[in-house]
Amino acid sequence: xxxxxxxxxxxxxxxxxxxxxxxxxxxxxxxxxxxxxxxxxxxxxxxxxxxxxxxxxxxxxxxxxxxxxxxxxxxxxxxxxxxxxxxxxxxxxxxxxxxxxxxxxxxxxxxxxxxxxxxxxxxxxxxxxxxxxxxxxxxxxxxxxxxxxxxxxxxxxxx
Amino acid sequence: xxxxxxxxxxxxxxxxxxxxxxxxxxxxxxxxxxxxxxxxxxxxxxxxxxxxxxxxxxxxxxxxxxxxxxxxxxxxxxxxxxxxxxxxxxxxxxxxxxxxxxxxxxxxxxxxxxxxxxxxxxxxxxxxxxxxxxxxxxxxxxxxxxxxxxxxxxxxxxxxxxxxxxxxxxxxxxxxxxxxxxxxxxxxxxxxxxxxxxxxxxxxxxxxxxxxxxxxxxxxxxxxxxxxxxxxxxxxxxxxxxxxxxxxxxxxxxxxxxxxxx
Numbered sequence: 001x002x003x004x005x006x007x008x009x010x011x012x013x014x015x016x017x018x019x020x021x022x023x024x025x026x027x028x029x030x031x032x033x034x035x036x037x038x039x040x041x042x043x044x045x046x047x048x049x050x051x052x053x054x055x056x057x058x059x060x061x062x063x064x065x066x067x068x069x070x071x072x073x074x075x076x077x078x079x080x081x082x083x084x085x086x087x088x089x090x091x092x093x094x095x096x097x098x099x100x101x102x103x104x105x106x107x108x109x110x111x112x113x114x115x116x117x118x119x120x121x122x123x124x125x126x127x128x129x130x131x132x133x134x135x136x137x138x139x140x141x142x143x144x145x146x147x148x149x150x151x152x153x154x155x156x157x158x159x
Numbered sequence: 160x161x162x163x164x165x166x167x168x169x170x171x172x173x174x175x176x177x178x179x180x181x182x183x184x185x186x187x188x189x190x191x192x193x194x195x196x197x198x199x200x201x202x203x204x205x206x207x208x209x210x211x212x213x214x215x216x217x218x219x220x221x222x223x224x225x226x227x228x229x230x231x232x233x234x235x236x237x238x239x240x241x242x243x244x245x246x247x248x249x250x251x252x253x254x255x256x257x258x259x260x261x262x263x264x265x266x267x268x269x270x271x272x273x274x275x276x277x278x279x280x281x282x283x284x285x286x287x288x289x290x291x292x293x294x295x296x297x298x299x300x301x302x303x304x305x306x307x308x309x310x311x312x313x314x315x316x317x318x319x320x321x322x323x324x325x326x327x328x329x330x331x332x333x334x335x336x337x338x339x340x341x342x343x344x345x346x347x348x349x350x351x352x353x354x355x356x357x358x359x360x361x362x363x364x365x366x367x368x369x370x371x372x373x374x375x376x377x378x379x380x381x382x383x384x385x386x387x388x389x390x391x392x393x394x395x396x397x398x399x400x401x402x403x404x405x406x407x408x409x410x411x412x413x414x415x416x417x418x419x420x421x
Contacts, residue, residue, distance in 0.1 A: 014297040021294025022374065024282050025320075026190070028245045044301070084192055084382070085245045088374045097372040098302050098365045104407035105414075140381035 008048045015044025018093040026089060032081050039090025043068045047094060058134045061094050065142025073150040087143050096135045103128035170207040174265050176225045176234040179204035181272050183214065183221050184236055186251050190243035190375045192382045193391050196221075199255040206258035207265070218394035240333065243375045247279045284324055291370045292317030295344070299366035304352075308363035311351025315367040319344035323370075334405045341368040341409025349417050361419055364410060371406045373399045 019040020023033045043064045050060030068090040076083045106125030109115055170178075183200040191199075193216040204212045204225055211226035217238070224233040254271050257263050263271065282290075295316035296309045304312065323340045348367030352360045377399045384392030413419075 011301060014300045018294045018297035018301070021290040021292075021297065024287055024290035025294070025370075026243045026245050026375070027247070027281055029280075030282075032245075081245065081249070084195070084375065084378065085190065085243070085248070088378050091378075092372070092374045093298065093301060095372055095374060095377075097298070097369045098362070100372075100403050101365045101368065101407050101410055104404060105411060108407070108411055136377065136381075140378065140385070143378070144382070144385055 003049065003052050007052070008045055011044040011048040012041040015093040016041035019043075019089045022092050023089045026085050028081065028085065028089070032079055035075070035079050035081065035086060036089040039068050039071060039086055040093050042071060043090050043094050057096075057131060058138045061135050062138035062142040064094055065091055065139045066145060069143040069146035070150070073146050083147065091139050091143065094135070094139055096132050099128045099135075100132045103132060170265050172209075172225050172227065172230060172232045173234075175204050175207040175209045176223050176232055177236070178207065178265065178268050178272065179209075179212075179225075180221050180223050180234065180236040182251055182255055183216070183223075184238050185272070185276060186248060187216070187221070187238045188240065188242060189245070189248040189251065190241065190379070191248055192379045192386075193388045194382070194386050199252055202255040202259045203268075206255070206261060206263075207268075216388065216391055218391055218398075241376065244279070244281075246281075247275060250275050250279050284321070287324065288317045288321045291320040295348075295366055295369055298369045299363060302362050302366055304359045304362050304366055305357055307355045308348075308352040308357035308359050308366075311355065311357070312348045312363050312367045314351060315344045315346070315348030316370050318347055319367070320370055334401060337371050337402050337405040338409040338412070341371055341406045342412045343409075344368050344370065345410045346413035346416060349413060349419055353417070360417075364413065364417075364419060368406055368410050371402065373402050376402075 016037035017040075019036045020033055023036030028036060046064040046067045047060045050063050051057065055063070069087060072083055072086045072090065076086065079086075103125050106121050106128065109121050110118060110125070115121060179200045182203045183196045186196045186199055196216050197214050200214050200221075200223065201212045204223070209225045209227060211224070211231065213224040215222040218241075220235055220237050222233065222235040224231060254263075254268070254275065258268055292313040296313040299309055299312040319340045322343055323336060326336045326339070344367040345364040349360050349364035352363035357363060376395050380392045380395035380399060382392075383389075383395060
């Protein structure tokens with residue numbers, strides 16, 4: 001089993017940067033932005049390792065979301081941020097936005113007066129659509145599991 | 160009329176309903192899920208002395224019934240555009256805790272609810288634009304864009320975000336805004352990538368529009384459904400879907416202009 005460390009580091013870095021950018025967009029305070037980076041970097045590191053181990057995109061995304069959800073649930077009170085926003089900032093690099101756009105573009109292409117390779121376009125569009133559907137479902141479920149499990153164990157917030 | 164634990168003023172049922180719903184409205188508009196809205200509205204209302212609180216969280220409105228003893232009232236409140244503002248969200252939660260502990264009376268809460276949206280700090284617009292540009296360029300690398308395409312994605316997304324900010328300030332319809340922003344981002348990103356000789360122009364165009372991916376609403380939609388509020392979750396999911404369709408329409412327009420994607 002060979003893991004490409006350069007690829008893992010590359011994806012961790014850019015996952016962290018993407019999460020940081022969205023953290024600023026969500027008006028997260030500058031001191032907390034670092035946590036967005038950590039969360040996004042962790043998500044991409046876990047997903048990349050999963051993919052390199054031969055897992056499907058959906059399985060790797062699910063595992064990454066569980067990792068992010070667990071990290072957020074355990075550290076949220078300490079860093080004083082909304083769980084939802086930290087979850088999203090971390091998982092946003094995992095959202096298959098590219099697949100979603102390709103799927104809808106494929107559907108649009110099918111409505112042309114004379115579509116090119118309609119069978120292939122249809123199959124690709126449906127494949128992309130299913131990947132979006134299952135990956136987004138995997139992200140939501142992966143984030144929800146640690147929240148629901150750890151909520152009962154976590155100390156009540158003192159404000 | 161009635162107040163049990165405040166140290167300053169007595170809160171009427173009307174005050175309890177309207178002030179706690181104002182907390183809920185601002186939380187909704189800051190990106191909170193229904194569970195959070197429910198939780199903090201109840202804290203606020205209890206802090207003001209309410210004994211029974213029933214809240215209905217809708218996509219565009221909130222409705223609450225507040226009761227003490229044999230008395231009760233029902234009120235409704237309109238909710239505006241659902242955006243994301245983490246620092247306002249946190250400030251509102253802290254305010255709710257203060258009300259729950261009985262530290263603020265009616266006028267104090269009212270003052271804070273007027274002050275917080277106005278004075279909660281925001282990052283400067285230029286910083287947000289650049290951060291969004293960096294995020295989209297990073298998405299580009301994650302999706303496999305070559306290094307030549309990264310700069311144009313950054314520039315396209317930064318300019319598009321600046322445009323989006325200005326349109327939001329002018330209250331332009333969110334879906335129309337999505338088409339225009341997607342068209343500008345992908346046109347600039349794709350054109351620049353092509354000029355620089357990138358071999359991944361099509362992926363660069365897609366990466367440039369990812370600033371529009373509605374991450375918070377899509378996660379809130381799932382959370383709301385998982386937590387037993389399918390109506391609100393479905394409304395959020397439909398909004399996410401429509402934004403994605405409008406985003407793709409903008410991308411499609413720029414593909415036609417640039418002759419890409421054929």
